[in-house]
Amino acid sequence: MTKSDVDQLEDGYRWRKYGQKAVKNSPFPRSYYRCTNSKCTVKKRVERSSDDPSVVITTYEGQHCHHTVTFPRAAHHAAAALAGHMAFSAAHHHHHLYSATNDHLPPLQHPDPTTAAAQQQSALITTSGDSSLACRPAMSPSSLLRPLLQCNQQELLAATYPLSSAVMTMPVDSSSLVVSTQSPSPLTAVTSSPAVDKGLLDDMVPPAMRHG
DNA sequence: CGGATTTGACCCGCGC
DNA sequence: GCGCGGGTCAAATCCG
Numbered sequence: 599m600t601k602s603d604v605d606q607l608e609d610g611y612r613w614r615k616y617g618q619k620a621v622k623n624s625p626f627p628r629s630y631y632r633c634t635n636s637k638c639t640v641k642k643r644v645e646r647s648s649d650d651p652s653v654v655i656t657t658y659e660g661q662h663c664h665h666t667v668t669f670p671r672a673a674h675h676a677a678a679a680l681a682g683h684m685a686f687s688a689a690h691h692h693h694h695l696y697s698a699t700n701d702h703l704p705p706l707q708h709p710d711p712t713t714a715a716a717q718q719q720s721a722l723i724t725t726s727g728d729s730s731l732a733c734r735p736a737m738s739p740s741s742l743l744r745p746l747l748q749c750n751q752q753e754l755l756a757a758t759y760p761l762s763s764a765v766m767t768m769p770v771d772s773s774s775l776v777v778s779t780q781s782p783s784p785l786t787a788v789t790s791s792p793a794v795d796k797g798l799l800d801d802m803v804p805p806a807m808r809h810g
Numbered sequence: 811c812g813g814a815t816t817t818g819a820c821c822c823g824c825g826c
Numbered sequence: 827g828c829g830c831g832g833g834t835c836a837a838a839t840c841c842g
Contacts, residue, residue: 616833616834616835616836617833617834617835619831619832619833619834621832622830622831622832628832628833630833630834643833
Protein backbone atom coordinates (compact mmCIF):
# COMPACT_ATOMS: atom_id res chain seq x y z
CA MET A 599 0.00 0.00 0.00
CA THR A 600 1.56 3.20 -1.13
CA LYS A 601 0.25 6.70 -1.01
CA SER A 602 0.90 8.08 -4.42
CA ASP A 603 -0.62 10.34 -7.01
CA VAL A 604 0.81 8.29 -9.83
CA ASP A 605 -0.44 4.83 -10.65
CA GLN A 606 2.77 3.25 -11.77
CA LEU A 607 5.60 3.22 -9.27
CA GLU A 608 9.05 2.41 -10.56
CA ASP A 609 10.38 -0.52 -8.61
CA GLY A 610 13.48 -1.35 -10.58
CA TYR A 611 11.83 -3.70 -13.03
CA ARG A 612 10.14 -3.21 -16.37
CA TRP A 613 6.51 -4.25 -16.65
CA ARG A 614 4.23 -4.92 -19.58
CA LYS A 615 0.55 -4.32 -19.01
CA TYR A 616 -1.62 -7.20 -20.16
CA GLY A 617 -5.02 -6.48 -18.78
CA GLN A 618 -7.31 -4.17 -16.91
CA LYS A 619 -10.53 -4.91 -15.13
CA ALA A 620 -13.07 -2.95 -13.21
CA VAL A 621 -12.99 -3.59 -9.51
CA LYS A 622 -16.24 -4.32 -7.74
CA ASN A 623 -17.29 -1.63 -5.27
CA SER A 624 -14.63 0.65 -6.59
CA PRO A 625 -14.67 3.34 -9.26
CA PHE A 626 -11.05 2.58 -10.07
CA PRO A 627 -9.87 -0.20 -12.36
CA ARG A 628 -7.24 -2.79 -11.55
CA SER A 629 -4.31 -3.17 -13.91
CA TYR A 630 -2.34 -6.35 -14.53
CA TYR A 631 1.35 -6.33 -15.34
CA ARG A 632 3.94 -8.94 -16.17
CA CYS A 633 7.69 -8.59 -15.90
CA THR A 634 9.05 -7.89 -19.37
CA ASN A 635 11.86 -10.36 -18.90
CA SER A 636 10.65 -13.31 -20.95
CA LYS A 637 12.11 -15.84 -18.54
CA CYS A 638 10.45 -14.16 -15.63
CA THR A 639 6.89 -14.97 -14.65
CA VAL A 640 6.44 -12.35 -11.99
CA LYS A 641 3.16 -10.51 -12.11
CA LYS A 642 1.79 -7.54 -10.31
CA ARG A 643 -1.60 -5.95 -9.85
CA VAL A 644 -2.06 -2.26 -9.35
CA GLU A 645 -5.26 -0.72 -8.12
CA ARG A 646 -6.31 2.39 -6.33
CA SER A 647 -8.07 2.10 -3.02
CA SER A 648 -11.75 2.93 -3.29
CA ASP A 649 -12.15 4.56 0.09
CA ASP A 650 -8.85 6.38 -0.06
CA PRO A 651 -8.15 7.42 -3.67
CA SER A 652 -4.72 8.65 -2.72
CA VAL A 653 -3.60 5.13 -1.90
CA VAL A 654 -2.28 2.77 -4.55
CA ILE A 655 -2.30 -0.94 -3.76
CA THR A 656 0.38 -2.91 -5.55
CA THR A 657 0.34 -6.69 -5.25
CA TYR A 658 3.36 -8.69 -6.38
CA GLU A 659 3.03 -12.33 -7.25
CA GLY A 660 5.91 -14.68 -7.91
CA GLN A 661 9.62 -14.30 -7.77
CA HIS A 662 12.02 -12.61 -10.15
CA CYS A 663 14.29 -15.27 -11.61
CA HIS A 664 16.88 -12.62 -12.34
CA HIS A 665 18.48 -9.74 -10.60
CA THR A 666 17.86 -6.17 -11.51
CA VAL A 667 20.34 -3.39 -11.97
CA THR A 668 18.84 -0.33 -10.47
CA PHE A 669 19.96 3.23 -10.35
CA PRO A 670 19.87 5.25 -7.18
CA ARG A 671 16.66 6.86 -8.33
CA ALA A 672 15.02 3.50 -8.89
CA ALA A 673 16.30 2.14 -5.62
CA HIS A 674 13.88 4.42 -3.86
CA HIS A 675 11.03 2.71 -5.62
CA ALA A 676 12.45 -0.72 -4.96
CA ALA A 677 12.41 0.13 -1.30
CA ALA A 678 8.91 1.45 -1.71
CA ALA A 679 7.88 -1.87 -3.15
CA LEU A 680 9.37 -3.60 -0.17
CA ALA A 681 7.49 -1.32 2.14
CA GLY A 682 4.39 -2.16 0.18
CA HIS A 683 4.99 -5.84 0.77
CA MET A 684 5.37 -5.24 4.45
CA ALA A 685 2.19 -3.24 4.66
CA PHE A 686 0.29 -5.78 2.63
CA SER A 687 1.54 -8.66 4.72
CA ALA A 688 0.63 -6.82 7.85
CA ALA A 689 -2.86 -6.16 6.59
CA HIS A 690 -3.41 -9.75 5.48
CA HIS A 691 -2.03 -11.95 8.20
CA HIS A 692 -0.53 -15.12 6.82
CA HIS A 693 -2.20 -14.69 3.48
CA HIS A 694 0.43 -15.88 1.07
CA LEU A 695 -0.51 -13.91 -1.97
CA TYR A 696 3.11 -13.00 -2.25
CA SER A 697 4.78 -16.35 -2.17
CA ALA A 698 8.27 -15.81 -0.92
CA THR A 699 10.54 -18.76 -1.30
CA ASN A 700 13.96 -17.79 -2.48
CA ASP A 701 15.87 -21.01 -2.07
CA HIS A 702 17.03 -20.92 -5.64
CA LEU A 703 17.69 -17.27 -5.87
CA PRO A 704 20.58 -16.34 -8.11
CA PRO A 705 23.50 -14.67 -6.40
CA LEU A 706 23.83 -10.96 -6.29
CA GLN A 707 26.01 -9.42 -8.91
CA HIS A 708 26.98 -6.20 -7.28
CA PRO A 709 27.24 -5.62 -3.56
CA ASP A 710 25.89 -2.10 -3.77
CA PRO A 711 22.95 -0.63 -1.89
CA THR A 712 20.70 -0.38 -4.94
CA THR A 713 20.99 -4.04 -5.78
CA ALA A 714 20.62 -4.87 -2.14
CA ALA A 715 17.35 -2.97 -2.08
CA ALA A 716 16.13 -5.06 -4.98
CA GLN A 717 17.25 -8.18 -3.19
CA GLN A 718 14.96 -7.24 -0.38
CA GLN A 719 12.06 -7.95 -2.65
CA SER A 720 13.03 -11.58 -2.40
CA ALA A 721 13.30 -11.55 1.32
CA LEU A 722 10.90 -13.65 3.26
CA ILE A 723 8.27 -11.35 4.66
CA THR A 724 5.82 -12.72 7.13
CA THR A 725 3.81 -11.62 10.11
CA SER A 726 3.82 -12.61 13.73
CA GLY A 727 2.22 -11.58 16.94
CA ASP A 728 5.51 -11.82 18.72
CA SER A 729 6.59 -8.22 18.88
CA SER A 730 9.90 -9.20 20.37
CA LEU A 731 10.94 -10.36 16.93
CA ALA A 732 9.87 -7.19 15.22
CA CYS A 733 12.30 -5.85 12.65
CA ARG A 734 15.07 -8.14 13.69
CA PRO A 735 17.75 -8.09 10.99
CA ALA A 736 18.28 -11.78 10.41
CA MET A 737 21.09 -12.98 8.19
CA SER A 738 21.29 -10.10 5.76
CA PRO A 739 23.00 -10.95 2.50
CA SER A 740 24.83 -7.71 2.85
CA SER A 741 25.62 -5.55 5.79
CA LEU A 742 24.21 -2.75 3.71
CA LEU A 743 20.79 -4.24 4.29
CA ARG A 744 20.95 -3.98 8.03
CA PRO A 745 20.19 -0.30 8.39
CA LEU A 746 17.09 -0.68 6.23
CA LEU A 747 15.87 -3.77 8.01
CA GLN A 748 16.46 -2.38 11.42
CA CYS A 749 14.53 0.78 10.98
CA ASN A 750 10.79 0.91 11.36
CA GLN A 751 8.36 1.98 8.68
CA GLN A 752 8.67 5.66 9.35
CA GLU A 753 12.41 5.55 9.32
CA LEU A 754 12.36 3.50 6.16
CA LEU A 755 10.18 6.17 4.70
CA ALA A 756 12.60 8.86 5.62
CA ALA A 757 15.48 6.94 4.18
CA THR A 758 13.57 6.19 1.03
CA TYR A 759 12.18 9.59 0.24
CA PRO A 760 14.56 12.15 1.63
CA LEU A 761 13.13 14.77 -0.70
CA SER A 762 9.56 14.22 0.50
CA SER A 763 8.20 13.43 -2.93
CA ALA A 764 4.53 12.93 -3.63
CA VAL A 765 4.93 9.27 -2.80
CA MET A 766 4.41 8.31 0.78
CA THR A 767 4.10 4.87 2.27
CA MET A 768 1.20 4.07 4.54
CA PRO A 769 2.21 3.76 8.14
CA VAL A 770 1.67 0.29 9.49
CA ASP A 771 1.96 -1.28 12.87
CA SER A 772 5.52 -2.43 12.61
CA SER A 773 5.32 -4.17 15.94
CA SER A 774 3.57 -7.06 14.23
CA LEU A 775 6.14 -7.36 11.49
CA VAL A 776 8.95 -9.79 11.19
CA VAL A 777 11.36 -9.29 8.36
CA SER A 778 13.98 -11.84 7.67
CA THR A 779 15.94 -13.19 4.77
CA GLN A 780 16.42 -16.84 3.97
CA SER A 781 19.49 -18.60 2.67
CA PRO A 782 21.57 -15.51 2.05
CA SER A 783 23.41 -15.69 -1.22
CA PRO A 784 27.15 -15.22 -1.20
CA LEU A 785 27.97 -11.99 -2.90
CA THR A 786 31.14 -13.39 -4.32
CA ALA A 787 29.57 -16.21 -6.32
CA VAL A 788 29.41 -14.46 -9.65
CA THR A 789 28.88 -16.57 -12.72
CA SER A 790 27.32 -14.43 -15.40
CA SER A 791 29.35 -12.71 -18.08
CA PRO A 792 29.40 -8.99 -18.77
CA ALA A 793 27.48 -9.61 -21.99
CA VAL A 794 24.68 -11.33 -20.11
CA ASP A 795 24.75 -8.57 -17.59
CA LYS A 796 24.26 -5.96 -20.22
CA GLY A 797 21.33 -7.90 -21.62
CA LEU A 798 19.69 -8.04 -18.26
CA LEU A 799 20.25 -4.39 -17.73
CA ASP A 800 18.72 -3.70 -21.08
CA ASP A 801 15.75 -5.81 -20.09
CA MET A 802 15.13 -4.21 -16.79
CA VAL A 803 15.85 -0.54 -16.98
CA PRO A 804 12.60 1.35 -17.39
CA PRO A 805 12.45 3.47 -20.52
CA ALA A 806 11.96 6.57 -18.45
CA MET A 807 15.37 6.01 -16.91
CA ARG A 808 17.28 5.24 -20.06
CA HIS A 809 17.77 8.78 -21.06
CA GLY A 810 18.39 10.09 -17.71
C1' DC B 811 8.35 -0.64 -38.07
C1' DG B 812 8.50 -2.64 -33.47
C1' DG B 813 7.24 -2.69 -28.90
C1' DA B 814 3.79 -1.29 -25.50
C1' DT B 815 -1.03 -0.45 -24.46
C1' DT B 816 -5.96 -0.88 -24.96
C1' DT B 817 -10.03 -3.45 -24.59
C1' DG B 818 -13.56 -6.81 -25.54
C1' DA B 819 -13.58 -11.73 -25.67
C1' DC B 820 -12.57 -15.72 -23.46
C1' DC B 821 -11.63 -18.93 -19.63
C1' DC B 822 -12.19 -20.85 -15.14
C1' DG B 823 -13.67 -21.58 -10.47
C1' DC B 824 -17.46 -21.04 -7.47
C1' DG B 825 -22.09 -20.57 -5.50
C1' DC B 826 -26.82 -21.21 -6.40
C1' DG C 827 -26.51 -25.24 -16.18
C1' DC C 828 -26.13 -20.40 -15.38
C1' DG C 829 -24.43 -16.11 -13.87
C1' DC C 830 -20.81 -13.65 -11.67
C1' DG C 831 -16.25 -12.15 -10.52
C1' DG C 832 -11.51 -12.33 -11.29
C1' DG C 833 -7.73 -13.19 -14.39
C1' DT C 834 -5.71 -13.67 -19.08
C1' DC C 835 -5.52 -13.54 -24.19
C1' DA C 836 -4.91 -11.35 -28.36
C1' DA C 837 -6.25 -8.35 -32.18
C1' DA C 838 -6.41 -3.65 -32.85
C1' DT C 839 -4.44 0.47 -31.86
C1' DC C 840 -1.09 3.74 -30.31
C1' DC C 841 3.32 5.86 -30.25
C1' DG C 842 8.35 6.77 -30.49
